[in-house]
Amino acid sequence: MLSSSVLLFVLIGLALLFDYLNGFHDSSNIVATMISSRAMSPRQALSMSAVAHFAAPFLFGTAVAKTVGEEVVAPHSVTTEVIMAALLSAIVWNVLTWLLSIPSSSSHALVGGIVGAASLEAGPGVIRLDGLTKVVVALFFSPIAGLVVGYAFMKLVLFLVRGASPQVNLWFKRLQVVTALGLALSHGTNDAQKTMGIITMALVSSRYLSGFRVPWWVIGLSAGAIALGTASGGWRLIRTLGTKFYKIRPIHGFTTQAASAAVILGAALLGGPVSTTQVVSSAILGVGSGERVSKVRWGVAREIALAWLLTIPASAAMAALLYLGLSYVHIGQ
Numbered sequence: 250m251l252s253s254s255v256l257l258f259v260l261i262g263l264a265l266l267f268d269y270l271n272g273f274h275d276s277s278n279i280v281a282t283m284i285s286s287r288a289m290s291p292r293q294a295l296s297m298s299a300v301a302h303f304a305a306p307f308l309f310g311t312a313v314a315k316t317v318g319e320e321v322v323a324p325h326s327v328t329t330e331v332i333m334a335a336l337l338s339a340i341v342w343n344v345l346t347w348l349l350s351i352p353s354s355s356s357h358a359l360v361g362g363i364v365g366a367a368s369l370e371a372g373p374g375v376i377r378l379d380g381l382t383k384v385v386v387a388l389f390f391s392p393i394a395g396l397v398v399g400y401a402f403m404k405l406v407l408f409l410v411r412g413a414s415p416q417v418n419l420w421f422k423r424l425q426v427v428t429a430l431g432l433a434l435s436h437g438t439n440d441a442q443k444t445m446g447i448i449t450m451a452l453v454s455s456r457y458l459s460g461f462r463v464p465w466w467v468i469g470l471s472a473g474a475i476a477l478g479t480a481s482g483g484w485r486l487i488r489t490l491g492t493k494f495y496k497i498r499p500i501h502g503f504t505t506q507a508a509s510a511a512v513i514l515g516a517a518l519l520g521g522p523v524s525t526t527q528v529v530s531s532a533i534l535g536v537g538s539g540e541r542v543s544k545v546r547w548g549v550a551r552e553i554a555l556a557w558l559l560t561i562p563a564s565a566a567m568a569a570l571l572y573l574g575l576s577y578v579h580i581g582q
Contacts (some may be wrong), residue, residue: 268444272478288425299480305437314446320380326371335362338568354524357560365565366572391523392531399508399535421499428506435514
């Protein structure tokens with residue numbers, strides 16, 4: 250049996266590992282289109298994205314952290330075993346989908362893990378329906394918003410550049426630096442906060458904090474971990490998003506990034522933990538459809554959508570099994 254202090258360090262370490270894998274897994278969302286359209290080299294794109302990810306959580310508040318850490322399940326159900334099971338489940342799911350080159354949602358995996366483990370700990374009644382509804386609505390409508398906004402942005406851009414010479418592609422390449430920066434800031438704002446919420450849950454559960462407030466050192470650690478993961482780059486998923494839907498040109502990269510950043514940052518400011526993977530993937534589909542519906546390889550989109558649907562139930566079931574194992578060995582007091 251481990252002491253509470255050692256367990257807290259283990260939990261924080263697992264949370265930061267999840268955060269690193271989140272950045273590693275989701276770096277594809279930020280840089281895939283600009284690399285495929287040759288707007289920036291892979292290393293330049295990943296380095297710029299990493300810096301933006303580190304800065305983002307300090308700039309836009311912690312509304313998402315509060316949603317994940319306080320509003321999904323009742324605080325009394327959040328034990329050491331629950332947090333550890335949720336994190337391990339999300340980590341396993343991220344690694345599995347990365348190995349299969351399937352863009353999946355770290356957000357779905359984490360929320361599913363929390364719900365699955367907490368429900369087994371204290372029963373389904375601990376689920377806070379208002380908070381879970383906010384999460385599910387954000388996760389469900391964000392890809393639809395990405396698709397619609399991507400389609401609309403593409404139609405608008407095509408209208409504005411009608412009759413332009415091929416030189417306009419140079420402008421789209423340069424503009425992608427701005428839109429990629431905005432997308433990286435929005436992703437860092439939304440996704441790093443999920444780890445902040447988990448670490449703060451652990452601090453409250455261990456009674457190191459009397460109430461749910463995110464300390465500055467938690468923000469710094471979470472921002473650093475996701476930035477490091479982003480800089481490492483998940484090349485398997487970069488290839489999936491950058492090449493398998495259709496051939497991405499500078500106009501697609503610019504429009505996808507602008508649409509995705511608008512949806513993700515808007516959700517982050519409202520406290521909705523959206524899936525960057527879903528938003529960017531659906532924005533790529535929307536942008537391609539805005540040019541020509543037949544342009545998109547919809548079979549690839551169906552495979553990714555199936556993974557999205559499976560993520561929450563699969564991670565919840567995995568977390569429940571992990572919780573049983575952790576409870577059996579009595580890791581905590």
